[in-house]
Amino acid sequence: DGGITQSPKYLFRKEGQNVTLSCEQNLNHDAMYWYRQDPGQGLRLIYYSQIVNDFQKGDIAEGYSVSREKKESFPLTVTSAQKNPTAFYLCASFKGDFNQPQHFGDGTRLSIL
Amino acid sequence: KQEVTQIPAALSVPEGENLVLNCSFTDSAIYNLQWFRQDPGKGLTSLLLIQSSQREQTSGRLNASLDKSSGRSTLYIAASQPGDSATYLCAVFWYNAGKSTFGDGTTLTVKP
Numbered sequence: 019d020g021g022i023t024q025s026p027k028y029l030f031r032k033e034g035q036n037v038t039l040s041c042e043q044n045l046n047h048d049a050m051y052w053y054r055q056d057p058g059q060g061l062r063l064i065y066y067s068q069i070v071n072d073f074q075k076g077d078i079a080e081g082y083s084v085s086r087e088k089k090e091s092f093p094l095t096v097t098s099a100q101k102n103p104t105a106f107y108l109c110a111s112f113k114g115d116f117n118q119p120q121h122f123g124d125g126t127r128l129s130i131l
Numbered sequence: 132k133q134e135v136t137q138i139p140a141a142l143s144v145p146e147g148e149n150l151v152l153n154c155s156f157t158d159s160a161i162y163n164l165q166w167f168r169q170d171p172g173k174g175l176t177s178l179l180l181i182q183s184s185q186r187e188q189t190s191g192r193l194n195a196s197l198d199k200s201s202g203r204s205t206l207y208i209a210a211s212q213p214g215d216s217a218t219y220l221c222a223v224f225w226y227n228a229g230k231s232t233f234g235d236g237t238t239l240t241v242k243p
Contacts, residue, residue, distance in 0.1 A: 024174075051230070051231075053233075058140075058235070059235050059236075060135075060137075060220055060233035060234050060235040060236055061175075061220070061222075061233040062233075063230055063231075063232075066229070066230055068229060074229075076230065106172075108174055108175065110175075116162040116163050116182060116183075116224065117163075117180070117182060118180075119165055119177035119180045120165065120175075120177065120222070120231065121177070122167075122174040122175040122176075123174050124173060124174045125172075125173065125174050127172070
């Protein structure tokens, strides 16, 4: 079955450490998105990519970086510059047809040690 | 600024009640509006998508309406069940932005 796979499910970061969250999709979707969700809040957009080798900052990009070298993959790196990284991170993809919904992975929960 | 607001933030109802969740948005230039369900610690599941040219969509006990002129959408849940307990989020895909904005969600509890 097609879908989005996020890994790991849980991740712990030490002070000063960069960590990378994986997002892989086999839906053949062009656009991919990273969102951050804090408790009791909606989703805030970190970065998005509408095509391979191109990506744009979202509303809260500071302290994060991404790459889009393959259509299927859109990894997110949480750098040491992100001072409050504890959150639930969700990856989504979108075919580019506005008659079709966004699809989401099951998320990665990041905590600080 | 393009914003999405959901009211109420939380709702508790007895089983069997019909209920309405509200979503309002500040800019009518949208491609679509989407309603999602989120269970605790999980990703989002798409429930209904309403295109800009549509007025409503239905799926089973769910009905979503869209009024672009007033910047409002409602999600109607008929004959609620305990299994409907979850957080419901709406998301608007803006016309000139290439991205969506999400509301903060309404957390629904249906009591047996």
